[in-house]
Amino acid sequence: MTTDPSTPDVQPTLSLLTCLSTLSPSTPCAQELSTYISQGADVAYRDPNRTGASPLHVAAFRGNLEAVTTLLRAGAQWNSIDDNAKSVGEYALEGGFQDVYEHLVEEGVRTEFLLMALGAGGLHPDDEVEDSHEQDESVTSVKPASAHPSNANYLARRLTYSEGRLLDSDNNAVMMGWEAPLMELHANVIAPEPGLHVLNVGFGLGLVDEYLQKRSPATHTIIEAHPDVYAKMIADGWDKRPGVRILFGRWQDVLDQLQVYDGIFFDTFGEYYDDLKEFHEHVPNILSQTGVYSFFNGLAGTNPFFHDVSCRLAEADLGEMGLMTEYREVKMDELGDEVWQGVKRAYWSLPVYRLPVVTF
Numbered sequence: 001m002t003t004d005p006s007t008p009d010v011q012p013t014l015s016l017l018t019c020l021s022t023l024s025p026s027t028p029c030a031q032e033l034s035t036y037i038s039q040g041a042d043v044a045y046r047d048p049n050r051t052g053a054s055p056l057h058v059a060a061f062r063g064n065l066e067a068v069t070t071l072l073r074a075g076a077q078w079n080s081i082d083d084n085a086k087s088v089g090e091y092a093l094e095g096g097f098q099d100v101y102e103h104l105v106e107e108g109v110r111t112e113f114l115l116m117a118l119g120a121g122g123l124h125p126d127d128e129v130e131d132s133h134e135q136d137e138s139v140t141s142v143k144p145a146s147a148h149p150s151n152a153n154y155l156a157r158r159l160t161y162s163e164g165r166l167l168d169s170d171n172n173a174v175m176m177g178w179e180a181p182l183m184e185l186h187a188n189v190i191a192p193e194p195g196l197h198v199l200n201v202g203f204g205l206g207l208v209d210e211y212l213q214k215r216s217p218a219t220h221t222i223i224e225a226h227p228d229v230y231a232k233m234i235a236d237g238w239d240k241r242p243g244v245r246i247l248f249g250r251w252q253d254v255l256d257q258l259q260v261y262d263g264i265f266f267d268t269f270g271e272y273y274d275d276l277k278e279f280h281e282h283v284p285n286i287l288s289q290t291g292v293y294s295f296f297n298g299l300a301g302t303n304p305f306f307h308d309v310s311c312r313l314a315e316a317d318l319g320e321m322g323l324m325t326e327y328r329e330v331k332m333d334e335l336g337d338e339v340w341q342g343v344k345r346a347y348w349s350l351p352v353y354r355l356p357v358v359t360f
């Protein structure tokens with residue numbers, strides 16, 4: 001759409017924006033907004049004079065719930081972003097409106113849940129989704145947030161271990177040393193005492209596996225799909241470590257070799273939320289009744305609003321499987337630019353990590 005005021009169909013959109021930008025949280029507005037919408041106002045419009053903010057951004061910032069619900073009903077996208085990739089949820093918080101923020105989170109969870117149920121959720125990197133690709137991907141990708149290859153593509157690339165990082169041939173960070181303290185916490189959560197049977201999916205730098213070994217598990221199964229990682233595991237003697245059993249292959253292909261475990265951890269690469277969800281469907285079959293499951297929670301890890309939606313979505317999906325999720329909050333040090341040097345794209349920038357503790 002163009003903003004040229006001489007274009008006849010622009011007027012309803014401009015009127016809509018003017019109305020929205022003067023609202024207080026309690027101004028009744030549904031009728032007026034609906035009139036502009038029925039006259040052809042574009043609810044997906046991105047205002048160049050407001051760094052690409054959509055009408056929903058403006059409504060969220062003004063804290064007017066009636067405007068927010070009217071726009072959502074008229075087809076505005078809960079996951080719209082402005083030119084700075086700022087979400088509508090962030091606009092609501094900037095305006096100081098927690099109630100509007102909560103409403104938008106619920107809307108996000110509801111929409112994504114429905115899309116998943118219809119089999120339409122979880123965009124893949126190859127999908128051709130023009131402007132919305134980035135915003136949708138940020139909701140559905142697991143690690144890193146974006147710009148990473150599909151799982152098959154990733155598995156065909158050469159990897160390099162350098163300076164405590166595992167990078168693919170395109171400089172995507174597969175795993176980074178700064179995650180070590182998180183991996184220790186994950187290991188403690190899934191193996192709180194010695195003598196347990198544990199499973200880890202995705203070896204990477206072997207951080208979580210080192211911490212699991214320190215917990216002296218009775219058995220320690222590791223699934224790893226990448227040939228370069230597997231070669232490193234063998235070179236480093238992981239196949240001879242106490243209780244260790246390595247299953248070389250994609251987790252999807254070795255499910256029939258799994259048993260029942262007291263602790264399970266999942267952290268792969270190049271996979272999306274629907275892959276994680278697929279793994280979650282198997283968890284009830286391989287987790288002991290008193291066991292603990294956890295996963296690397298990098299869900300939309302560069303945007304607080306999308307992260308909130310993703311966490312609640314995962315909780316709801318696990319709930320459907322009869323599993324209960326508690327998120328333990330871990331304060332994170334700010335990761336400076338130097339941490340991401342040489343890495344194509346940062347996949348984490350939030351101040352708090354929510355460590356999932358999943359039980360029956």
Ligand SMILES: C[S@@+](CC[C@H](N)C(=O)[O-])C[C@H]1O[C@@H](n2cnc3c(N)ncnc32)[C@H](O)[C@@H]1O
Pocket residue numbers: 151174175183201202203204205206207208209223224225226229249250251252267268269270271
């Ligand atoms: C982020 S790293 C895991 C890091 C690990 N948690 C650590 O503490 O170092 C992801 C690992 O999952 C492996 N991987 C990716 N897709 C996989 C799949 N479908 N099945 C099994 N392993 C996979 C990758 O090769 C990589 O080694």
